[in-house]
Amino acid sequence: MTLAAPKINSEINIINRDYVGSRKLNKNQEIVQYLNDSTLRIWYNDQNDDYETHWHNAIEIIMPVEGWYDVTISNETFHINPGEILFIPSGSLHSLHAPETGTRFIFLFDLHFLEKLSGFSSINTILGKPIVIKKETFLPVYDDIYDLFIQMRTEYFSESDFADIMIYSHLLELFSIIAKYRISEMKLSNTRIYKQKEYIDKFNEVLEYIDENYMENLCLESIAYKAGFSKFHFSRLFKQYTNFTFNEYLTHRRIKAASDLLARPDLSITEVSLAVGFVSISTFNRIFRQVNKCTPSEYRRKHDPLHRL
Structure with missing residues (x-):
């Protein structure tokens, strides 16, 4: 599943008004450029730049639209294609390698204020290691997950006064879907x-x-x-x-x-x-x-x- 070209093309001008160019690193720490005291950031990225090993306290999610994207996290390389979604744990060292041509959406979220929510501890254990969302491995919930990312992206570039609230509500729903699916797939000692x-x-x-x-x-x-x-x-x-x-x-x-x-x-x-x-x-x-x-x-x-x- 990939994003339809007409939908991307119709939003390209809105997206580019928010696009700031290169990402800023201080030694190996990335300084996330949030806007207007927000705690989230979404980019439409068409650069072919590579980024050396770095880290940040935000969780990063990469969603290719056209062309592949390579991400190395703690010496493990993930090759992701359009229709696939990679979650990079906050605080983890990672490097990014882009093809000569291609586009992708990059999501960055500060989750600190969510950590006191009841049940978020179990979500944190899932987010503590890389996750690759693929249709073949998340088939029962893949479309719901993908649609939530589309909704988050649409809210962000709509410049609505309530965009952050809506995006975090979608994000919590996303985490809930992934957690429930992971639990349903577990075989805890083959118990009833x-x-x-x-x-x-x-x-x-x-x-x-x-x-x-x-x-x-x-x-x-x-x-x-x-x-x-x-x-x-x-x-x-x-x-x-x-x-x-x-x-x-x-x-x-x-x-x-x-x-x-x-x-x-x-x-x-x-x-x-x-x-x-x-x-x-x-x-x-x-x-x-x-x-x-x-x-x-x-x-x-x-x-x-x-x-x-």
Whole structure:
């Protein structure tokens, strides 16, 4: 499925009025150019420029219209074609390679303010790794997903006073569709449907508990016990449900919180480390650098509240 040429051509002038040209990088961090204090950005992009390895705190979604597009995320390359949609996790290192000719839509969203919504923890586990939406792999929901992107794009370029609200409502609907589809495709230990529902509810509670208590000394054994599973059964189910191991998810949540706290000049880096659950500053520095490819000090120096990603 590709966008019909007449529809694209009829909107090209509106789209180009908003198009700003090249994307701006500060070393390997992209400064997302939101407009009018918004927290989202959509481009119609026809450039053939490549972009070296970089990162940003916005989730990026690429939707080719004509021609392919290559994206390398953490050493894994994704070759996407028209009709396919790639989700790039926020904070992940990635590079972009375009063909000589081609067009695509690029969506960037700041999801920080959505994270306190009930149930969003399970959405975050899905968004923590790359997703490729293809018709053959998302057949039952593909058309609904694609149509939601068309609606978001149309709202953005309509310049409506309520465009951001409408776009985020479509985005939440999109996330809900993907999450429900992923859950329906899971085979949680080949259990019956009623048991799968029980497991899903239980793991949603586990994720919410971790998100509320990640700063504490959490361990796999104690969380498995609270959930009513053996350590090994819990580990297997947690990986199936989240696509993360327990320790990977806990680290992911702590580093995400630390990145936010580093924006506060009243907290030292040691205080930030302790606040998110690291008992060793050296461990915190090492893991933060592994995830963000810069030290906490470098991250803090690069942080600009006028361009909060």
